Amino acid sequence: MELSEKGVYLVNGTDIVPDTEEASARIRQMTGKEPDRQQARRETMAWSILHSHNLSGDDEKLQIRFDKMASHDITYVGIIQTARASGLEQFPIPYVLTNCHNSLCAVGGTINEDDHMFGLSAAKKYGGIYVPPHQAVIHQFAREMLAECGAMILGSDSHTRYGALGTMAMGEGGGELVKQLLSQTYDIDMPGVVAVYLEGEPAAGVGPQDVALAIIGAVFDKGYVKNKVMEFVGPGIGRLSEDFRIGVDVMTTETTCLSSIWRTDEKTKNFYEIHGRRSAYREMNPGSLAYYDGCIRVNLSKIRPMIAMPFHPSNVYAIEDVQKNLKDVLHDVEERAKVSFGGKISYSLQDKIVDGKLYVDQGIIAGCAGGGFENICAAADILRGHSIGNDEFTMSVYPASMPIYMELVKDGRFADLIEAGCVVKTAFCGPCFGAGDTPANGAFSIRHSTRNFPNREGSKVQNGQIASVALMDARSIAATAANKGFLTAATEMDVKYSEPEYHFDKAIYENRVFNAWGKAEPEKELVFGPNIKDWPAMSPLPENLLLRVVSEIHDPVTTTDELIPSGETSSYRSNPLGLAEFTLSRKDPAYVPRAKQVQLVQKAIESGEDPASALSAAETQDAGSKPLADSYQDTVSLIAEKLPGVVESFKDPKAFGVGSTIFAVKPGDGSAREQAASCQKVLGGWANIAFSYATKRYRSNLINWGMLPLVIGEGDLPFANGDWVFLPDIRAAVAEKRDRIMGFVVKNGAMKEFYMTLGELTDHEREIIMDGCLINYNRKLHERQA
Template sequence: MVTTLNNGCYLVNGETLIADDAEASSKLQAHGVSDISKDKAKENTIAYGILKAHNTSGNMEKLCVKFDKLTSHDITYVGIIQTARASGLTKFPIPYVLTNCHNSLCAVGGTINEDDHVFGLTAAQKYGGIYVPPHQAVIHQFAREMLASSGSMILGSDSHTRYGALGTMAIGEGGPELVKQLLGQTYDVDMPGVVAIYLEGAPKKGVGPQDVALAIIGKVFGDGFVKNKVMEFVGPGVKNLSADFRIGVDVMTTETTCLSSIWQTDETIKEFYDIHGRVSEYKELKPGNVAYYDSVVKVDLDSINPMIAMPFHPSNVYEIDEVNRNAADILADVEKRAKVSFGDKVEFSLQDKIKDGKLLVEQGIIAGCAGGGFENICAAADILKGKYIGNDKFTLSVYPASTPIYMEVVKNGAAAAILESGAILKTAFCGPCFGAGDTPANNAFSIRHSTRNFPNREGSKVQNGQVASVALMDARSIAATAANKGILTPATEFDGDFEKYKYHFDSNIYKNRVFDSHGKADPSVELVLGPNIKDWPSMVALPENLLLKVVSEIHDPVTTTDELIPSGETSSYRSNPLGLAEFTLSRKDPEYVGLAKEVYAQELKRREDTPLDGMSAEISDVVKEISKTYQDVSSKNTGIGSTIFAVKPGDGSAREQAASCQKVLGGWANIAVEYATKRYRSNLINWGMLPFIIDSEDLPFKNKDYIFFPGIRSAVANKDDSIKAVAVSEGKMTEFTLKLGNLTDDERQIILDGCLINYNRVK
């Protein structure tokens, strides 16, 4: 059971929770505490200490953080390095690891993937970085094995950058935030709230880290309980979890929309560092004798059962037994959710998956940063030992998270048990998580120990009539299902024994293959740019006025980054900004790209000094109407572009392309009721896009209307709270107001300059 406490709470001696209520003072005194203020107790959290050590502003309410290390993978590092180069990069100032785990399959698409890998290697050589070749390790496992250190901070251009279980506060952000670190700038954020994740008890046999993670996500995602906050894992239950178990829970904290995570550390984590030959990187982290948390999530580990996150979100959580008891009703609910995302574009039903009252699935995947850990694979092997997955539709693929893990499961016999069952063992690869590997068949149902199950993610192409369903489960229950030939089965039904496997890490695998400059740059190295690795197109500063056409209107409760820019095969154009932009919103709103390009063509004419009345007939008519009130509007002071409206955009990936693809097509803004994550809003800002907020879905405009923003540049520069806007629809003008939310001075200047590249050039 997972419960939440909305009020603040004191934690005494790492064990006792005392709610911040009228009786708090007397209860604290009963525990020998009488002279500590709430503000002082807040400073006793683990998170506060780490943030203070990395803050350069001198003001703990307005943080300016410098990280110790950076990580990126081969969907993001080309754009980051190209941006940094355009801004004057000469050397990586801190360790920067370039891994190759997302586009490891060297297929031909837009960019031949190996072209990016060669670019990454030469960049590591030229600027003094670390390069991990394809199939060696997924980004987060390499970071755990080789980068994490207790009390440090890591910034990664992948949303699942989470190493809190090892005492490292890690944050996943869009590429421009890494560019700032490469250029000696800071990560600016208000001091986040800190939420205690109080663990008690111990998991029952058959329950794994994904089960605990999904139980937490199911409780806190919907109401934003930990949104943009730090989750701090404490309490007596922590000691009952292995390092791998903690890591498996920790990586999934991203799906709660928290900012970061951190755990108390102990001898178990010290042993992890020792196994990996880095025991000097360990130190004990724990809250002070009296620590204050803004709120609490209590997790009774004893009571958690095998869980499943049904399509199409990690928060759509049920116990597996409940799904088997009520399969028809739960699948009907999934079909209703599909209707919200897909509309009438595709017929979608899962009722045919029910066989004799239970759910029959076609595919199982254990993979990546969440599922590919040593203990997960060994536990799956124990369940599969002597069992067979059968020769019908069901398939099972297992991807160890790193080559050292792969080698160890080969040595200890786990690999043999998996392969003998009919499953396939593959190399370290993130593909199944985002639609670039083991894509399910049309109308198939896949169960995965991976991180996400969003619509339009793992292979669905609704515009082509193709849709697949993905549910999230723990490796143990996936193996139990596989042993039952695809009939959904919780691992608590496994009546055998789980063996105690000891892990032996072989560092020679990396020593012999990974390029490590040890921080030494070699300027003589020439970057190797394949023919589809392109520079960013030029972008202009924010004009005094803006005339924006609404080119997409989305009223789904949440719009994911996978819907804004689809993953999977579309990412073969990831190193070509204009090429990738052709796929923007392609699986959600296929009209978007054409409409945005039409408007952008008019902006390009404006930049060549074409007068506004010489634009398209549509724009000329709008300008005539605007000019009745705003007589000074001209091509000299008024930019033309596009915007989208979405209720809550940006849940999911950190990849900056969700914003940059809109920008290179002429986008100047998003309008939202709220932004799902800080990282998506940051991506908008860093690409010079205005992150507008509107009060409700009751809009004064509709899709294909125009919105005029008089004096928008002055409003941004003057830090105006409210932004005046004028909707122009069918010859009528309607004034309304928007907000930009809190912006730092640097963020305002980035928007004024047009993007982070321009900002750095000006500096």
């Protein structure tokens, strides 16, 4: 694995030329032409697709309109509710609603199935496509039925990646899908493009997850492809099956890239033909001279079976290195646990060493990454004639769609797996986010799925329950299962891989999927269950803003799973206030009560009450022994003394607002779930303060919920948890695009000035923040148009 230090040229799709002083002469020799870097940037596949979907007329400031969209049952209720509140009349583009996350209707009574009935009624009313539970995970259905070469798809799930099929796909928070439903645009600067140059050929037993983990391990910590497009090129692509390419592609999300795209060929064409959609294919290649902002050179022949140890997909080792240095590797994981869990729980993996080998308790092959036909067939080839044993080790297999399930039944692969002791289940994303196959306390699970963040296996640290997940390829998981739970690389097994031909049965979807695209019935009523609630009213950004820091997180990266837990909490995602009760519950359980106390002040201001009296009546306590009412009163008195010009604003909700904020070093890695931001908002949150944001998705979610994505310079913080931060003239600062945001820390009888930034914001994003949220922005827009 090699990472270029500078940009590179790709000549004729085969030769990499580093952008050095000698590049021009070499390219002239190869092509007979003088290289033009700007023109060569336009020769990437990524540039071509983005240009063709851009409505702005400016190829540096893009306004993208997507061709299709997809959401699942954790996200689509909130998206449709937001769009409905903003004037939605019908879906303007094909919009697929899948039911692959809250498929197990066993938590919270009827509420999961109530969401599904809401989704079906929305498909009828607005003209959508509804995929019932257990039919397909969101991304497999999109691959089989939505993807097409040169198209763009937007999904409300972070692993929306169909680049291996020639489709540029992006996973974003629900607010960005709402904009598309209202015929608005996705506004971004033209992203950088990084070449992923594949050469060589994988060894037998090395699968797509091995290649993906090797890439993630090489680039994540460096931020090498953050918010860029990964463009896969090179001769190695032709040596990979389409299923293999898909398995690598879906994991590009874990690099923090914006999207991905691959060159296409006869194997891609064959995929579309198998699925009855030959017209969706066209050959795609970069131009004869393309320029990239970086290059990841991957020799597939040198990739070994890999494992991502807890608690991140970038914590990557070769399996053989883990076997050789087992105690050292496990000790490193234990040290990482101290950071992830803040020393709140005793965590050790030393008891997993049995006779000098790593023993694991569970194997899972599932979801959009692991549940593909070839992955499961390879696992069946390895396990044929073996047994997983009758001890602690268990293994479950989840095909990614019912058509794959049917083919595995027909060709006998399921018989091989079941005979070996595996449990075969239906298409479901649960093991990826902690809602299925939760292992026992202290157990260690290996999974061909997408993530291994803390709590994604279903454990609850606050209750003393902790398990661990490592990511591996289906082949090495099967090899470990054949070895009855002892960590084993697939390359250690003598296996003849059968590589059966896949046949797609379109009747499975024709018989079950409800497709009303282009046939909206506005007279139809939405079906609401008792848990489905409207969004509460949200105030516009005031002229002056007083923030209370209610949580301070110093982990190197904070995931969206830590901001709003996954797992059984997903059942409450149709109820904004109900779900908000879980905010930061596994990271900082004191967050919710602190935020609610601060919110009392804003509610008092809006209702014309005295905030200090409202706090006194609620008997709120400050972090110390001082009542919060006294702390608030002392703060505003000091502000009035030091800045007398703002005194008159204190009782005017348009001029003065009070809310909460959190500080995190680098928040927002992982999921696209907008609830990581919206839950803070409905509890009175008005900002995040960070050194940087892990993903564009999370920052966009903050903006769409009217929250300030503040950035402060790295170093000692001027404030601490429990402090008050005053932002005078903040509304004007946003409107006037000020480079620096002035703030004051108010404590101990003094006001200390400091500065932050908001980063680059589009004009629309500024309006959304000032209006208080995307719903308010669109209501105003709708009223003006009416």
